Amino acid sequence: MPKKIIRRKHRLSSFQTITLGFAGVILLGALLLMLPISTIAGCVTPFNETLFTATSAVCVTGLVVQDTGSYWSGFGQTIILVLIQIGGLGVITVAASFALLSGRKISLMQRSTMQDAISAPKVGGIVRLTRFILRGTFLIELLGALAMLPVFCHDYGWRGIWMAVFHSISAFCNAGFDILGTESNLYPSLTGYAGSPTINITIMLLIVVGGIGFLTWDDVCENKWRLHRYRMQSKGILVTTGLLILLPAAFFFFTDFSALSTGKRLLASFFQSVTPRTAGYNTVTLSAMSGASQGIMILLMLIGGSPGSTAGGIKTTTLAVLLANTAATFRQRENAQFFGRRIDFSAVKTAATILTMYLTLFFGGAVFISVYEDLTLSACLYETASAVGTVGLTLGITPQLHLPSQIVLIVLMYLGRVGGLTLIYAAFSGKKINGAKLPQEKIMIG
16 A cells, blocks of 8 residues: 655745845846836946845845946836835835735735735734825825925926825835936935925925834824824834934934024934935035034934835834833833833833844944945945945945945845845744753842
């Protein structure tokens, strides 16, 4: 009697699906950008440059090795914009939206994957939340484009429509890509609109709305002004976000931009406070800012946005949990807490792990680039913070980097968008957890 061969079907975990999904979209985008039709000159772009650009777009970073406006054609810019939209919403959310539009049922496994992709607290209501995300995203991007339309159409005629749409999506997705560059003015970002309240305020609002997170906006829409009914996470995100905008803006106002008028100085201060939260636009020359201001921007880039948003970084909730734990230690409390709620110890442990991982990637990448390229460490720290925080701000050294340094930034952008913990969970999914505990021994701290 022949032996029955039992084959066990291997299913990817949600974390593996997310990781491979992002990698697949990046690879496809890189190949499309290699087509001659993607460039204005009609040439084939080297794979390392298209891979860098596609990674930057899908990971909504904004670091580039070729000026987006003067190098890529309309087709190439469209590919980049689609990659930005997919990266901002998340590969899983986009895939789920196609399933919803086709009328197919979403399986429990797919719902679980969607939950991990958008950092939802529970599987229940995940389809409703996905619909909310899609409707909210396209509505906000449309309003942003309409707000900027008069300014861009005045400056660029009919091409201003494409300008408004591109920058609205790029800003909401916290990508930081711009198409304002010309052959005589490469990598300008929004420096030409430093004095435009319409462009400044619209872009800032899009960045903040995209970076706060879909779960927080769902909470706001559901509970309106009844703040006491908000989740603890939403309260923490809103308070932390507000402080991270106001305090750096005040610092920048008093230390930089003294040559500007009061109105422009105020706009520049707030814009440079908002944009390091993984957006990547700038309205002033960043290299001209003081060293202290550049240091603060590095911290803001590492912190990033909020969970379940279009932004990267260690996230505002990670910062809030670490600060709450510090306050609990000073007050000799057993548990961290805020807003009358106790924070689970596993959240503190996860926050400490995320911070350690980001700092290791940030500093290790900067040291490698500094040694290999023979550049100052401070400038390299700025670039790697921008990459791992998926920001896109630069002091101007990224386009001149050699291939090994570009690969380092590609890896940092990918890890920053997918998340280091997601990669760890993906690598160790299905591994048996050993419940045995080792003997305990005390160690002195501090």
